[in-house]
Amino acid sequence: MLMSQLIRNVVVFAASSSLGRALVEALQREGFTVSAMTRPSNSILYGPSVTMHRSEYDGFDALVSIFRGQDAVVSTTRTFASKYQLTAINAAAAAGVRRFLPSEYGGNTSLVGVTNYPPFAAEKKAIVDHLRTKESQEGRGTLGRDIDKGEVTIYDSGNQEYDTSTVDQNQTLSAMERIQGKAYKVSRDTSAAAIARGLEQLERGEVEARYHDLVTGTIYDPGHFTLFKDDEVSKWKKILQLNGNEDLDGVITEVLRKKHLI
Numbered sequence: 001m002l003m004s005q006l007i008r009n010v011v012v013f014a015a016s017s018s019l020g021r022a023l024v025e026a027l028q029r030e031g032f033t034v035s036a037m038t039r040p041s042n043s044i045l046y047g048p049s050v051t052m053h054r055s056e057y058d059g060f061d062a063l064v065s066i067f068r069g070q071d072a073v074v075s076t077t078r079t080f081a082s083k084y085q086l087t088a089i090n091a092a093a094a095a096g097v098r099r100f101l102p103s104e105y106g107g108n109t110s111l112v113g114v115t116n117y118p119p120f121a122a123e124k125k126a127i128v129d130h131l132r133t134k135e136s137q138e139g140r141g142t143l144g145r146d147i148d149k150g151e152v153t154i155y156d157s158g159n160q161e162y163d164t165s166t167v168d169q170n171q172t173l174s175a176m177e178r179i180q181g182k183a184y185k186v187s188r189d190t191s192a193a194a195i196a197r198g199l200e201q202l203e204r205g206e207v208e209a210r211y212h213d214l215v216t217g218t219i220y221d222p223g224h225f226t227l228f229k230d231d232e233v234s235k236w237k238k239i240l241q242l243n244g245n246e247d248l249d250g251v252i253t254e255v256l257r258k259k260h261l262i
Contacts, residue, residue, distance in 0.1 A: 007099060011035040011067060013075040013088055014057070014103075016044045020076035024050060027074075037066055057084035063091035072099035079120050085127050093134045100134075102127050144169075144189070144216055147176065147261060151185045155194065155220040161227055162219050167248055169220075175248050180262060191220040 012024050015036035024046055027034045035051040038044055046052065055062040057077070067073060073092045075085050085102055092100045104124050144153035158169040165172065177183055198214025218225055228236075256262040 007032070007071045009033045009035070009070045010072045010074060011037055011053070011070045013037050013073055014077040014081070014084075015046075016042045017076045017078060019103075023074055023076060035066070035070065057081070058087050060087055060091050060094075063088055064095045067092050067095035067097050070095070070097050072101065073097055074101045075103045077103045079124075083123060086130055089127070089131055089134060100131060102131060104128055143219070145172075145176075147256070147259065149185075150180075150182065151187070152176075153187045153189050155189050155191050155216065156222070160220060160222060161224070171248065172252070175252050176256075179249060179252055179256065191217040191222070193217075195221065 010027055010032045012020050012027070012034065014020055015024055016038040020036070021044075024034055024036050028047075028049065034049070035053060036044075036046055037053040037055065039056060040054045042054070053066045055066060057063075067088075070092075073088065075088060077084055089100055089102070104127060144155060146152070152169075152173050154169050154173070158173075160168060162168075167175075173184060173186070194213040194217030196217075198217060202214065253262065
């Protein structure tokens with residue numbers, strides 16, 4: 001297990017279990033910043049480098065407060081206490097946590113007919129299914145678009161070229177609105193401001209907090225760091241055997257259909 005630059009702060013949920021204790025120690029060895037959460041009635045203590053939190057497992061507001069600022073939650077609840085993970089998953093999503101690892105290590109919840117097994121199998125499947133409903137709630141990606149919420153951020157004029165696409169931001173927005181038959185909520189920003197925010201957070205060691213700002217600002221920056229010359233594009237299209245025949249409406253329609261938005 002290597003520490004990712006995007007996953008630094010990790011909280012172990014139900015950290016008093018045998019697996020929880022082992023995970024806290026393993027995460028520490030790998031260099032993560034670790035917090036441990038247990039019920040108030042549990043007296044377990046870790047070393048001074050581990051932040052301790054105590055809360056009832058079904059206390060939504062308390063969990064949101066504990067999870068805020070964490071990059072990942074690792075759950076080690078026991079089999080017959082796994083229902084508490086539903087509250088924890090909701091709290092993690094509300095707190096902006098990017099990764100939630102449920103304690104479903106011992107069974108294949110994707111198995112057809114899994115609900116015909118002992119009751120806890122169906123419960124575990126329900127937890128995984130619920131977790132999947134949160135996958136689309138990450139918000140805007142590095143291009144400033146949140147198609148689930150119908151929100152878009154346009155950087156600078158919106159007309160500048162960038163190599164991530166063969167069309168500009170305004171053309172993409174226009175096509176999205178036309179295909180979905182609705183208007184998006186549009187906010188404005190600049191690539192320079194996005195880069196400045198990202199660098200400021202980066203200097204404080206908060207890599208994940210402004211990762212999107214830094215990358216998005218660089219993509220749209222007038223310096224064209226991500227824009228390649230036509231001859232370079234042609235060369236690599238040939239090497240990678242890209243036909244370049246996709247049209248904007250077709251690509252957007254495919255994405256929207258996959259997300260069940262049209």
